[in-house]
Amino acid sequence: MARTKPVGVITRGTTNPNRLRRCDRWLAGPAAGRLRRATGSPPIVVDLGYGASPVTAVELHDRLTRVRSDVEVVGIEIDPARVAAGQLLARPGLSFRRGGFEVPLDGRDATVVRAFNVLRQYAEDEVAGAWESVCGRLTADGLLVDGTCDELGRLATWVAVEPSGPVSLTLSWHLRGLDQPSAIAERLPKALIHRNVPGEAVHDYLTDLDRHWARSASHAAYGVRQRFLATAQAMRDSGWPLLDGPSRWRLGELTVAWDAVAPAGPGSDPVSHQGP
Structure with a gap:
């Protein structure tokens, strides 16, 4: 059977060690219940579009094994060279494969998909379609985390998206x-x-x-x-x-809560929002 062509395009791939630590801390904290509730098989967490270095996927596995020792982290990238670089660091519970927003997991569903600094490089009108594609590969209790951060990870933001739609926006600052x-x-x-x-x-x-x-x-x-x-x-x-x-x-x-900051709908007249 022919392989399905990955959905998406190769992004710049810039990354640094600890760049995504703020989101990782949230996944291992407030969002950790999703991993603990997973039954039947180990929960799968995807680092989607991890970039030129697989370091963020390695760090994610290190941090989430403290929540579930059997968690499986899968790094997914469109660029074959990046996948090859990741496979050098594969180990039990951590693997790498080629793919995009179709999230290829051999028919399995992900508990969490983290996509950081990926959709930032797409057009705004492509976001909804990407969310829909990824959410179609989540468990019923699954979560897509679509985020952006600066080069050192001192400023980070992310939207938490459930299969039913976005639920929250998180902002995280280095306070000093x-x-x-x-x-x-x-x-x-x-x-x-x-x-x-x-x-x-x-x-x-x-x-x-x-x-x-x-x-x-x-x-x-x-x-x-x-x-x-x-x-x-x-x-x-x-x-x-x-x-x-x-x-x-x-x-x-x-x-x-997402509803408090959601964009005005297409074709609607934006209304001044003085608090929820």
């Missing part, structure tokens, strides 16, 4: 030296990066973050973490539906 939270705007996922304009919900969200960050300046005397905690609490108090709490905020991480 943070000037204002909206600096993360240039790292928004493709579904949102062009929506950071007046009249769009994500713009209101970032504007409110900056406003509450400024109002919490007095807390900086106790350290940047305390200032961020005060900012996050003020966001919740003002009505934003944050899905996490202080234990995650201390890490410089904030997760909000």
Whole structure:
């Protein structure tokens, strides 16, 4: 039988050690229940489009085996040369194969697919189709994590997408030296990066973050973490539906319900969003 042609295009492939540590920490934390609940066979976690170096897939396996010792991590890349480089580091529970958004797993379904800095290199109108393709390869309790980060992983954002659709947006900052939270705007996922304009919900969200960050300046005397905690609490108090709490905020991480920041629909008139 002929192999199915991989769905997608070869991306730039830039990566660095620990670049995706913020998302890995979230997968091993708030999202870890999906791995623990998996029954019948070991859960499969896919590092989709891992890039020129397989280091992120190796790190992902190292971190998730602390949650499930039997987890299987599969690195998937379109570029055959990148797959060959990954196979040199294959080991029990960690493998590499060629593919794209069709997520080839020999008929199995993935519990988690992490796709970082992949869709950022596509057009915005291609995002929905990519999400649909990947979600078609998830278990019923599965999750697609579509994210973007800077080169060192100090600023990271990701959308959590279930088979029924997107459920949350997470923003994660390296707090030391943070000037204002909206600096993360240039790292928004493709579904949102062009929506950071007046009249769009994500713009209101970032504007409110900056406003509450400024109002919490007095807390900086106790350290940047305390200032961020005060900012996050003020966001919740003002009505934003944050899905996490202080234990995650201390890490410089904030997760909000997707409906509160979702783009205005095609053809609709964007309405000013003053909180949820």
